[in-house]
Amino acid sequence: MTTLPFALLDEQSKREIRRAILKGIAIPGYQVPFASRELPIGRGWGTGGLQITLGIIGKEDVLKVIDQGSDDSVNAVNIKKLVTKTTGVDTTIRTQDATLIQSRHRIPEVPLRSDQVMILQVPEPEPLRNIERSEFKTKRLHAEKEYSGAYLTLFEQIMRYNQTSQGADYPVMVNERYVMNPSPIPRYDNPRLHNSDALILLGAGREKKIYAVPPYTHVASLAFEDYPFVVEKFEGKACRETGLTDVFLDELVDEETGETYYMCNDTSYMYEKLQQKVAVK
Incomplete structure (x- = not known):
C-alpha cells in the first residue's frame, strides 16, 4: 500500500x-x-x-x-x-x-x-x-x-x-x-x-x-486625480441578522416575501457577532 x-x-x-x-x-x-x-x-x-x-x-x-x-x-x-x-x-x-x-x-x-x-x-x-x-x-x-x-x-x-x-x-x-x-x-x-x-x-x-x-x-x-478609487457603498443598509453596517454585504431576496435584504458576506464573522449578542442578552 x-x-x-x-x-x-x-x-x-x-x-x-x-x-x-x-x-x-x-x-x-x-x-x-x-x-x-x-x-x-x-x-x-x-x-x-x-x-x-x-x-x-x-x-x-x-x-x-x-x-x-x-x-x-x-x-x-x-x-x-x-x-x-x-x-x-x-x-x-x-x-x-x-x-x-x-x-x-x-x-x-x-x-x-x-x-x-x-x-x-x-x-x-x-x-x-x-x-x-x-x-x-x-x-x-x-x-x-x-x-x-x-x-x-x-x-x-x-x-x-x-x-x-x-x-x-x-x-x-x-x-x-x-x-x-x-x-x-x-x-x-x-x-x-x-x-x-x-x-x-x-x-x-x-x-x-x-x-x-x-x-x-x-x-x-489604480485611479485618476479627478476620479479617485472608491469601494462599494452600503449607506442605509445593514445585515439583517446582526445589524452590522461596516462590513461587505450580500444582497439577497427572501423567497417567501420577495423582499430584498442584506447579509454579512463573511459568515464566520457574522456568526461570531451573533454569539456575542446572545452572550450579552
Whole structure:
C-alpha cells in the first residue's frame, strides 16, 4: 500500500513552490512562473492557492478555507478535506485562530496579524490580458512599466458610465512598481492589501503563476486625480441578522416575501457577532 507524502505533493514540488514564493516576496507584485502540478481537483477550483497551501503548511498550522465569504461552500469544504486528509492539521472557521487562510474572492473582515498567511486563489493573474493576449508582450510591458493600457481600460469605463465599473479584480500598483491583479476580491477588500500585517500569497494553477504582497508593502488601486478609487457603498443598509453596517454585504431576496435584504458576506464573522449578542442578552 502506497503512503501519500505529507501534504500530498512530493518534496521536489514543494521546494519549487517555496522558491517561487520567496522570489515573489523579494519582488512584490511580480508574477513568478512555476510548474503547476496536477491535483485531484479541477483546474479553476483553486489549484494555484491549494498548491501554495500544500507547499508551506506544517504540522502545527491551523487552516481556514473560505469561498466568497463562506466556510461551508462545496469548494471550501472539499479543499479542507483534501488538506486535512494529507496533513492531519486542525481546521477552524475563526479567522483569529488560523495560521493559514486560503480564500476565493474575499479577505476576512477580521484584521489579519503578522503571524498569519493569506492565500488567494487566482483565475487570471495577468492584469493586462484584456489589453494584450500575447504573454511575451505583457512581460515586456511589465518590464518597461508601461501600464497606459490598464489606465485606458478604466478611462473607457468612466467615459461610458461616469465611474469605474470594475467590481472585482480591480488592478493595484504594488510597491510603486508592478500592476497586479488582486484576485477577484471586491473593491471593498483592496485597501486591506495596503500595509497588511500578514503575508499575502496569490496562486494561479491554470496559468502557472505565483506572486506575493509582503507585509507592510505599499499597495494602491489604480485611479485618476479627478476620479479617485472608491469601494462599494452600503449607506442605509445593514445585515439583517446582526445589524452590522461596516462590513461587505450580500444582497439577497427572501423567497417567501420577495423582499430584498442584506447579509454579512463573511459568515464566520457574522456568526461570531451573533454569539456575542446572545452572550450579552
